[in-house]
Amino acid sequence: MIVVHDKAILVVGAEGSGKTFLSSKLSAKGVNAIDTDSVSGLSKWIDMKGNKVRFPVRPSQKWFKTHKFCIDEKKLRVLIKKRPVVVFALSHNIPEITEMFDEIYYLKVSIKTLDKRLRKRDGKAYSGIRQLEYVKKLDTVAKKKGFTILNGASEPEVLLSVITRHVNMESNITISEAKRSDSYGVTDLYYELYPKRQKGGIAKVGTPLLKSKTFVAREGNKVVGFLLATFTSYGKSRYGYIEELVVTKKARGKNIGSKLVKEALAWENELGAEVVHVTTDDAQGFYKKIGFRNSTENSWFLWTPKNP
Ligand SMILES: CC(C)(COP(=O)(O)OP(=O)(O)OC[C@H]1O[C@@H](n2cnc3c(N)ncnc32)[C@H](O)[C@@H]1OP(=O)(O)O)[C@@H](O)C(=O)NCCC(=O)NCCS
Numbered sequence: 001m002i003v004v005h006d007k008a009i010l011v012v013g014a015e016g017s018g019k020t021f022l023s024s025k026l027s028a029k030g031v032n033a034i035d036t037d038s039v040s041g042l043s044k045w046i047d048m049k050g051n052k053v054r055f056p057v058r059p060s061q062k063w064f065k066t067h068k069f070c071i072d073e074k075k076l077r078v079l080i081k082k083r084p085v086v087v088f089a090l091s092h093n094i095p096e097i098t099e100m101f102d103e104i105y106y107l108k109v110s111i112k113t114l115d116k117r118l119r120k121r122d123g124k125a126y127s128g129i130r131q132l133e134y135v136k137k138l139d140t141v142a143k144k145k146g147f148t149i150l151n152g153a154s155e156p157e158v159l160l161s162v163i164t165r166h167v168n169m170e171s172n173i174t175i176s177e178a179k180r181s182d183s184y185g186v187t188d189l190y191y192e193l194y195p196k197r198q199k200g201g202i203a204k205v206g207t208p209l210l211k212s213k214t215f216v217a218r219e220g221n222k223v224v225g226f227l228l229a230t231f232t233s234y235g236k237s238r239y240g241y242i243e244e245l246v247v248t249k250k251a252r253g254k255n256i257g258s259k260l261v262k263e264a265l266a267w268e269n270e271l272g273a274e275v276v277h278v279t280t281d282d283a284q285g286f287y288k289k290i291g292f293r294n295s296t297e298n299s300w301f302l303w304t305p306k307n308p
Contacts, residue, residue, distance in 0.1 A: 006083035007167055012094055012142070013107030014135040016114040016121065017152045019088035022107075022163075025156055028185035031164060032082055036071055036089040039079065043071045043091060064131055068092035076100065084167045092134065098145060105163055106142035109152035111135065178205035183235075190236045204235035211271065215263050217247065217256045224251040227260040231271045240268035240276035245283075257283075258290050 013019050019035060026033035036042055044052050046068050056063060071091045077100060080087060087101070098104055109117075111129065119126050129135060142149060150159055178186065186203040210232055217225035225247035231240045242264060247256045268276050278287060279300050 007085075007102045008080045008083060008100060009086045009163060009167070010098065010101040010104045011086060011088045011107055011163060012090060012104065012138065012147065013088070013152060014090060014109065014114055014138060015130065016118040017090075017107040017109045018156070018159075019090070019107065022156060022159060023086070023088045024184070025160060026086055026164070028188055029160075031167065032085045034079060034085065034087045036076070036087060036091070041072075042075050042079070043069060045069055059130070061128070061130075061132070065133060069131075071097060073097055073100075086163060086167070090131075094138075095141060095145065103166065104145070104147045106138065106147040106149050107152040107159070108139070108142070108149050113153055180205065186234075187236070201235055208232065208234040212243075213264070213267055215260050217251075217260055219251060224248045225256045225260055227264050229264040229268065229276075231268055231273055233272065238272045238274050240264075240271070240273040242276065242278040245278075257286060261287075261290055 011019065011022070020037065023033045023035035023038075045055050047053050048066055053067065059067075069091050070093045071089060073093070073096065076087075076097060079085075080100060089097075091097075111132075114129055114135065118129060141147075150162060152159070182205050183202050186205045187201075190203055191197065191199065210230070212228065212230040215227045215229070216223050226244070227242065228244040229240060229242055232238070242261070245257065245260060247260075265276060277295070277298075278292065280287060
């Protein structure tokens with residue numbers, strides 16, 4: 001198979017064919033995907049004379065017959081410079097923009113299914129498929145132009161693997177600090193990691209809450225024990241960690257260790273920790289006595305800058 005690194009792929013489909021959903025799925029996978037409807041200023045409505053017009057509040061079927069929705073070709077050309085790119089679009093000037101793309105797919109969905117999906121999406125506001133005439137024409141355009149026809153009712157993952165089969169994803173992988181806009185992608189991954197957890201809430205990747213606190217035990221003026229605890233929350237998991245705990249040998253056996261842990265757990269609890277972890281070999285009995293139990297979930301691995 002020839003893998004081309006800089007392909008521009010176009011996916012055409014009617015409103016309700018799943019373009020926005022597929023585009024967001026691809027973005028979450030790190031692919032440069034563009035849903036043309038969500039790029040402001042990229043498309044415009046024009047009348048029969050070619051003049052730009054405002055989209056009416058309640059457009060009638062007649063209005064749709066006398067107006068066209070067109071993508072600005074110049075702007076699109078600039079937008080797809082960064083390759084590989086997958087563009088999801090529906091516009092009356094599809095035939096004019098096809099030459100910019102290396103591969104073109106038509107996401108074919110029956111009128112009946114579109115109707116069902118849009119009814120569900122728009123609820124009471126739904127008044128029928130808006131550009132019905134054009135949706136019907138799309139089939140002819142796709143056949144005439146030789147677009148690869150995809151069954152839009154297939155599973156999203158199947159569709160995506162076909163659409164991107166010639167895209168070398170590797171070439172598009174970058175590692176960077178998460179931005180606020182990555183929250184949805186991170187949330188999806190969270191449920192991939194914990195499929196059984198109840199859904200709700202969005203990961204706050206731009207603003208994770210990380211706290212730490214050091215507790216000390218004093219005998220007179222002398223510090224005889226310390227505990228370092230951390231707390232992490234990113235809108236999904238909220239958990240604590242006992243990083244360090246030590247009581248000086250001479251002071252052991254006087255409940256100092258237990259008191260330090262108790263204070264730390266109260267602090268974690270106040271912050272909303274759902275679980276507090278600790279790893280230990282020598283003090284397993286100590287932690288069991290004060291209410292910790294063996295985790296069935298983790299076994300720990302470690303890394304050091306120099307091996308072994
Ligand atoms: C583990 C440590 C902090 C405990 O401190 P401490 O002040 O002696 O503990 P406490 O007096 O509060 O002990 C509470 C109970 O745990 C028991 N216990 C304490 N250390 C224990 C150990 N290592 N193994 C098994 N039981 C232990 C105590 O006997 C006591 O039991 P009791 O209530 O029946 O009397 C201390 O031994 C220490 O600093 N150890 C070396 C460092 C270490 O292992 N830190 C933990 C790393 S996460």
